[in-house]
Amino acid sequence: MSVIPYDLVATKMNFWYTALKNNWSGKAEDTRKEVERELEQMEENQDVIVYYNLLLFRHNLQFDYMYSHAGGSLASRFDEFKKIRDQNNLEGMLEYYYQFFAGMYHFRQKELVHALNFYRNAEKQLDSFNCDELEKAEFYFKISEVYYHMKQTFFSMNYASQAYNIYEKYDTYGERRVQCQFILSGNCRDQMLPEKAIPRLNQALNDSNKIGSAHLIGSSHLNLGICYNQLEELERASSHLQKALEVYREVNHSFLSKALFNLAHVRAKQDEWVTANDLYFEGKESAEKSHNTYDLAKLKMLKGLYLVHDLDLVRESFKFYRENGLYADVEDYGILAGEILETEEKIRDACEFYRIACDARRQIQRSGYVNES
Numbered sequence: 001m002s003v004i005p006y007d008l009v010a011t012k013m014n015f016w017y018t019a020l021k022n023n024w025s026g027k028a029e030d031t032r033k034e035v036e037r038e039l040e041q042m043e044e045n046q047d048v049i050v051y052y053n054l055l056l057f058r059h060n061l062q063f064d065y066m067y068s069h070a071g072g073s074l075a076s077r078f079d080e081f082k083k084i085r086d087q088n089n090l091e092g093m094l095e096y097y098y099q100f101f102a103g104m105y106h107f108r109q110k111e112l113v114h115a116l117n118f119y120r121n122a123e124k125q126l127d128s129f130n131c132d133e134l135e136k137a138e139f140y141f142k143i144s145e146v147y148y149h150m151k152q153t154f155f156s157m158n159y160a161s162q163a164y165n166i167y168e169k170y171d172t173y174g175e176r177r178v179q180c181q182f183i184l185s186g187n188c189r190d191q192m193l194p195e196k197a198i199p200r201l202n203q204a205l206n207d208s209n210k211i212g213s214a215h216l217i218g219s220s221h222l223n224l225g226i227c228y229n230q231l232e233e234l235e236r237a238s239s240h241l242q243k244a245l246e247v248y249r250e251v252n253h254s255f256l257s258k259a260l261f262n263l264a265h266v267r268a269k270q271d272e273w274v275t276a277n278d279l280y281f282e283g284k285e286s287a288e289k290s291h292n293t294y295d296l297a298k299l300k301m302l303k304g305l306y307l308v309h310d311l312d313l314v315r316e317s318f319k320f321y322r323e324n325g326l327y328a329d330v331e332d333y334g335i336l337a338g339e340i341l342e343t344e345e346k347i348r349d350a351c352e353f354y355r356i357a358c359d360a361r362r363q364i365q366r367s368g369y370v371n372e373s
Helices: 006-021 025-039 046-066 074-087 092-108 112-128 133-149 153-167 171-190 194-211 214-230 234-251 256-269 273-289 293-307 311-323 327-343 347-372
Strands: none
Touching (some): 025 046, 133 171, 153 171, 194 214, 311 347, 327 347
């Protein structure tokens, strides 16, 4: 049996990683299998073995994210992933990938503070090896997601804009350009400017149709629905969210429970209680199947606020948000709960949730100060 030079296998791994960054699922899976076969014949090189194990974790993390698997093994996979660093002296590129992929894992788990810490460690490594601008764009895009979810608007927009400007130079990175538009439009919503987000999202929808990417078409409709909900244009919101739901059902995407929550929310605001209730139960079943604790918390809040009028359920959801550093959700939904309770003339309860929202805003501002220091 002939021995395969390790540099040839490493080159194939680079293509595997490129396929992952481009969401070329079929090519990524095929290349993974080829790499695994070639590893059995490869000349010995520990760095290439480490690189393979890092990429395998990244691969599984992405496939769990893209497809709604019952991925209960994610935490155990991360335990195995941590052993890579415990058992090897990682430097430069390998240390960067470890920190970067660990950040992705914690972001997927909605552990935003942990994710940001790992991303910051990764950023320190970016100049320690020969890093091309596409890798920098990938990093900028990923960290912009964390800052967006932490409501650190200007940090998020800065990194997302840097990523977009790089991706614009490369025809094959159309999906990433669309995803950058999602981040930029989301930041517009956080600035209470959903009308500025809509042209970006319409462009994202057009680009997604040109690419022919079902999950991006679904996400474009999802984000448009959320925008129109913020503008209180509920019929338009409902139309876009229904289209997103149809796409996610067809491709069995992990955002299915997210779409169900948002559509149930709009239907509840339209006083369509039977439909809202049905969507809630479907969303709960989907979130439980995929072990999505974040969407389960949001659905619990929806149930308590609209369907059974049990504020203890809402408080339990907010406890989950706070424990995971999701202060943007606490602020947004705290204001929402306060407004609903105020219209119902439940002034004491309304004041409680307004105070919760104010406390969350302080936490967001405090984290922004820490980021600047």
